[in-house]
Amino acid sequence: MMKSLGAKPLIYPAPVLVVGTYNKNGTPNVMTAAWGGICCSQPPCVSVSLRKVTHSHNNILERHAFTISIPSEKHVKEVDYFGLVTGKTAEKFAATKLTPVKSKLVDAPYVKEFLLVMECKLVHKADLGLHTLFVGEVIDAKADESIIGNCGAIDVKKLNPMVFTPDTQDYYGVGKFVGKVFSAGKGI
Amino acid sequence: MMKSLGAKPLIYPAPVLVVGTYNKNGTPNVMTAAWGGICCSQPPCVSVSLRKVTHSHNNILERHAFTISIPSEKHVKEVDYFGLVTGKTAEKFAATKLTPVKSKLVDAPYVKEFLLVMECKLVHKADLGLHTLFVGEVIDAKADESIIGNCGAIDVKKLNPMVFTPDTQDYYGVGKFVGKVFSAGKGI
Numbered sequence: 001m002m003k004s005l006g007a008k009p010l011i012y013p014a015p016v017l018v019v020g021t022y023n024k025n026g027t028p029n030v031m032t033a034a035w036g037g038i039c040c041s042q043p044p045c046v047s048v049s050l051r052k053v054t055h056s057h058n059n060i061l062e063r064h065a066f067t068i069s070i071p072s073e074k075h076v077k078e079v080d081y082f083g084l085v086t087g088k089t090a091e092k093f094a095a096t097k098l099t100p101v102k103s104k105l106v107d108a109p110y111v112k113e114f115l116l117v118m119e120c121k122l123v124h125k126a127d128l129g130l131h132t133l134f135v136g137e138v139i140d141a142k143a144d145e146s147i148i149g150n151c152g153a154i155d156v157k158k159l160n161p162m163v164f165t166p167d168t169q170d171y172y173g174v175g176k177f178v179g180k181v182f183s184a185g186k187g188i
Numbered sequence: 189m190m191k192s193l194g195a196k197p198l199i200y201p202a203p204v205l206v207v208g209t210y211n212k213n214g215t216p217n218v219m220t221a222a223w224g225g226i227c228c229s230q231p232p233c234v235s236v237s238l239r240k241v242t243h244s245h246n247n248i249l250e251r252h253a254f255t256i257s258i259p260s261e262k263h264v265k266e267v268d269y270f271g272l273v274t275g276k277t278a279e280k281f282a283a284t285k286l287t288p289v290k291s292k293l294v295d296a297p298y299v300k301e302f303l304l305v306m307e308c309k310l311v312h313k314a315d316l317g318l319h320t321l322f323v324g325e326v327i328d329a330k331a332d333e334s335i336i337g338n339c340g341a342i343d344v345k346k347l348n349p350m351v352f353t354p355d356t357q358d359y360y361g362v363g364k365f366v367g368k369v370f371s372a373g374k375g376i
Contacts, residue, residue: 001332001333002305002330002331002332002333003330003331003332003333003336004328004329004330005328005329005330005331005340005342006328006329007231007232007325007326007327007328007329008232008326008329009226009227009228009229009232009233009234009306009326009329010226010258010304010306010326010329010331010342011203011205011224011225011226011234011256011258011306012203012258012304012342012344012347012349012362013201013203013344013349013351013362014203014225014226015199015200015201015202015225017199034226035225035226035227035228035229036199036225036226036227037199037202037203037223037224037225037235038197038198038199038202038222038223038224038237038354039197039223039224039235039237039316039319039321040197040223040237040316040317040318040319040321041197041223041317041318041319042317042318043195043316043317044195044196044197045197045316045317045319046197046199047225047227047235047321049226049227049228068199070198070199070200073366076366076367076372076373077367077372077373077376078373078376079372079373080367080369080370080371080372080373080374081373081374081376082373083369083370083373084370084373084374095376096376116198116200117190118196118197118198118199123316124314124316124321126312126314126323128227128228128231128233128311128312128323129228129229129230129231129233130228130229130230131227131228131229131233133227133228133235133312133323135314135316135321137195138195138196138197138198139195140192140193140194140195141192141193141194141195141196141197141198142190142191142192142193143190143191143193143198144189144190144191145189145190145191148191149356152193153355153356154193154198154200154353154355154356155356156200156201156351156353156356156358156360159200161200161201162366163201163344163351163362163363164369165342165344166226167341167342168337168341168342168343168344169368169369169370170344170365170366170367170368170369171365171366171367171368171369171372172344172362172363172364172365172366173362173363173364173366174200174201174351174360174361174362174363175351175360175361175362175363175364176360176361176363177358177359177360178261178264178350178358178359178360178361179264179265179268179358179359180357180358180359181268181271181352181357181358181359182268182271182272182357183268184264184265184267184268184359185264185265185266185267185268185269185270185271185272186268186269186272188265188266188269188283188284
């Protein structure tokens with residue numbers, strides 16, 4: 001029996017993204033966001049939506065660039081902290097002892113200790129209400145060698161990304177292999 | 189040591205979404221997509237990106253409406269089939285013996301057997317290249333009673349949604365609880 005939950009955005013799984021930007025004075029900032037995803041294959045684009053009151057929102061508008069890192073489970077404490085406090089008052093890198101790296105390709109920093117990062121140039125934005133949707137073209141993706149598996153592809157079980165559950169607001173891990181895409185459905 | 193993977197969109201996890209639309213002749217159609225996510229809290233909005241050549245792309249432009257269902261692991265075969273074939277030539281509901289339901293709120297159908305669905309009205313689109321990004325305002329979200337847990341919230345372990353891994357193109361499940369949002373990072 002289907003039951004109405006009201007008007008709520010409930011995509012499962014939502015990702016856990018760490019957005020890297022430069023503040024007006026040039027200090028590196030990071031925030032955690034879960035409203036985002038891949039939005040184009042060619043050119044390769046990803047999106048992230050941020051509230052207008054956040055420091056990162058203004059930083060993206062000023063520099064037209066951002067990075068998105070995919071943190072691993074082992075950094076859950078630091079990642080949650082990045083979403084708890086604002087870059088307006090906190091120096092998040094100093095507090096967590098994580099290391100900012102200046103991207104050579106876009107005007108934004110990323111977190112050295114995280115194993116996967118995309119360096120993005122702003123190509124589209126849409127003011128949707130509480131959140132602004134930012135679309136970034138991925139200029140380059142970089143992965144730590146430790147998460148690269150067979151055939152040069154990322155091994156999700158080595159990356160250990162987190163899943164965000166929108167309704168209960170929890171972090172989960174990624175579970176067991178279920179099937180191959182464009183293969184599991186053959187024979188119907 | 190970070191290694192360049194080239195310009196690739198690599199958000200982990202990506203969701204497995206089933207998009208419901210009506211074809212020009214009124215027959216219900218469904219396709220599977222992984223490029224999408226939540227993009228605004230108020231008004232509640234979700235996005236999905238589709239290639240222009242897909243039937244669903246044209247259907248959304250004509251009806252300004254779509255549904256997004258979150259299928260469970262147990263339907264992996266049907267869900268993969270929905271991404272393998274085109275609604276231009278296949279009647280996907282008939283082939284899988286799944287049941288189309290006409291939404292009472294938007295001009296689009298959804299799959300009766302899937303446990304979570306959002307009924308969406310098109311509010312924004314952006315032609316990004318190979319894919320068009322569609323933003324839908326969620327008019328209502330509906331969940332099967334069997335996946336509603338404590339405090340009326342969706343229990344992710346009862347929903348059992350799938351995770352799509354962009355680089356290797358596999359389906360995974362959701363794993364173990366890692367931590368509470370806005371809690372795990374307290375004390376830094």
